[in-house]
Amino acid sequence: MTSFLDHTINGLVVGNIYALLAVGLALIFGVSRLINFAHGSVYVVGAYVGLIAVAHLKLPLPLTILAVVVGTGALGILIERVGLRPLAHSVRIAPLLATIGISFVIDQLIQLTFSPDPQALPSLVPDWRFTVGGVTVGALDLVIAGIGVTSAALLYGFLTFTRLGWAVRATAQDRDAARQMGVDVDAVNRAVFAIASALGGLSGLLVGMYYNYISPAMSFQATLKGIVAEVVGGVGNVPGAVVGSLLLGLTESYGIALLGTTYRNLFAFVLLVLILVLKPNGLFASNRQLPPEPMTGTFVAPSRPLKLPASALAGLTVAAFALPLVVTTPYVLQTLSNAWLYAMLGLSLTLVAGTVGQVSLGHAALLAIGGYVSALLAVDLGLPVMLAILAAGLATGAIGTVLVSPAFRLRGHYVSIATLAIGEIVGLVILNWESVTRGPIGVSGIPPIEIAGIPLYSAAATYWFTLAVMVVLALLQAKLLASHLGRTLRAIREDDVAARSHGIALSRYKAIAFGFGGFAAGISGAITAHLYSYINHETFNAQISILALTIVILGGMGNVLGAIVGSVALIGLPELFRITAEYRILIYGIALLLLVRFRPQGLLGTV
Amino acid sequence: MPKLLEVRGLVRRFGGLTAVDGIDLDVAEGEMVSVIGPNGAGKTTLFNLVTGLDHPDDGSVRLAGEDVTGLAPEALARRRVARTFQHGRVFGNLTVMDNVLIGAHTRLKVARPGWPILGAVAELGRALFGVFEPAVEEYALKAEAREILKLFGDRLLPRQDQPAYSLSYANRRRVEIARALALKPRILFLDEPTAGMNPTETNEIMEIVRGLKATGLTIVLIEHKLDMVMRLSDRIVVMDDGARIAEGPPSAVRHDPKVIAAYLGHGSVGGADDRAAGAVAEPRLKAVAGGRA
């Protein structure tokens, strides 16, 4: 009983922290219809501003809080200025992608400044503990609860009693009407980003003090948790976000008590997917919502894709195959092999996100499925490697499609959130399903690729093999796009309502796209596993998903050749210039930002 | 006459507003029925309910005797129900030809539904590895699509390989009609096909609709340009505030006092003074409806 109450208190405290994040996300979504993926980065910045204030400047708690609020509030204004305002007239997904780019940049800057290692953030609150009726409550718990309630009250007061607060609510209700009534929507956005970010920063500070631990890596998880809480409460619903956060905190707390800490995130993401599928408007909205507005404007920017003549394509292919005859440096060939593997992932994602318009943010999970299936088939069942790779491709197509199928009925940003969550779930299942996947230890001793009994050890052989597989997949995809499926899938992207009215069953075609895309990604993951000889649950992480998306956008959404060019540019070039890993991610973030802003159709154009 | 479409007591509420309030509508095979009424009368909502884009709160829809209430739009498309959209929903990044071919989707043999899952796998297989069958089918369909485009004279045919977003507004509307026709519909729902068109363009569309009617196609038309409605329709249904306030042949509806009251409050509806195919009537009707709101 006591421990039950302790878990409840713990859940409420954690929920309170989530609430500070989720309320900000809900406010931002309310006024700008944007899911701010940089929110977790703001939270991390809050934690590090707190670190400077506490550990270096030795400020007392109130001043520390002030510093965090001011610092992250200003950062919020900057994010609005860079990530949102210039993209007001772009396609709807553009600001979301921009905030992903911003989060990469911020996280990486933090990491470069403060080192990637976790640090201790000393709590400024005395370590008093009270025992009331068998329940232990710490002073910090009370401080967190106090800050949560005070913030809520201030926010309520702001929204209800100030002019700007009214403007915020008017904008959230109907942006265009508010603009016509003379509301300065830019000012509203700025204010909302400032407030939301200040709350997010505060959340980071409190988490740091609560766990006495901060690290740049907290960012992504924080964004995810905030989004889960927000979706549970109903996207854009501020009071709902508070309730959603408390529910999420409690669910996690009880879940951990029952099953252990490694399950914590699994609960959060399963909850998210369930809500998205069963109550997409949140727990508190009635399910029978208005049908979606007719969408004006299409998903991808209109453009005329660059068309290369077949002879040029053939020439390029021959040149690519001939390269090892000229360039024999193993390092260069390995780098390009890696680029071909990413190109397979890019092909997969450009089909799903570009051609069908389902912007998947969890695509690396397909690599993980392919990698594990092939590795386990080869190691545990002794299947010949080539057969294992093929089986892994087929299995990934099937498993991936089944896993994302709950997201088939979702649209727009919800697809992105759902795929992100599903991707995380895959990673967590791999981590926790020890009897099959070996859990955190990973799979080692994965046999190398063999052709006719001869293992591929040389860099040139690996290069040729990966290139050949990639070319075959690209040709298949080109054939698919030239068939009736090409126009059918693109019609779904352009206007799913009109597509349905002409007899196109959305689920069937989304499944076909994910099936084919899963096959390509699964093959890529499988080959990677055999090249690395060791994989674990972190080999194919969420950063790879975002990198894949950047590749796809760089090349041009839906563009087969673009996916290949994009991966050579983003994988090959930084490697050849020997840019170190941290800076590389910074470059990916900046590349994503610049692309979304200045060349949304990519290098070769959307198809 | 056999009834192709039978709508009974259809209701759709949006919060406190009842957009469609117990509508009955019968359409016989080969008949052309127009649905008119002021802005916000519930005409488009009625179309959405009948074509599966929206679910009625009450009432039923029968197509050729089969109960199709609440069926998905793709299921209705397979029953050869076609429609166009009031605000235009062409596939902007697809070429004119591809737009029209999408209309023929339900007739594609390579895309036949087949068994659940297996049918989809087979379709993917045919697209990836099929050589002869898909090519022959595409070839035939393209020829058919060009025939449909020919209906619009030289408006669309020379532009068949251009992306739809590059077309003029009127041409996009034409593409939408062409796309609907590619479905080989047994009943065609047109939602304000001439909205935003000038009198010449409107007349062109009117002639096309007249031609379609002459082929025996069953058509349900929403239109504010009453001149066109009066000339083409076999029967007119007048809606106001979600309810049917009048029904009958053009000659009767034109002089029905309830209709006149709903529309203008004075004069005749769609009379001889609406010479320019509704060019006069439309702004006036919109103004009247705007005044009501």
Ligand SMILES: Nc1ncnc2c1ncn2[C@@H]1O[C@H](COP(=O)(O)OP(=O)(O)OP(=O)(O)O)[C@@H](O)[C@H]1O
């Ligand atoms: N998705 C929706 N959510 C809420 N209300 C809606 C929705 N769709 C339609 N309405 C309302 O239902 C009523 C009927 O709308 P509908 O579009 O069917 O009118 P209409 O007769 O087609 O008008 P118009 O001639 O302007 O096209 C209007 O008051 C409209 O505001």
Ligand SMILES: [Mg+2]
């Ligand atoms: Mg309408």
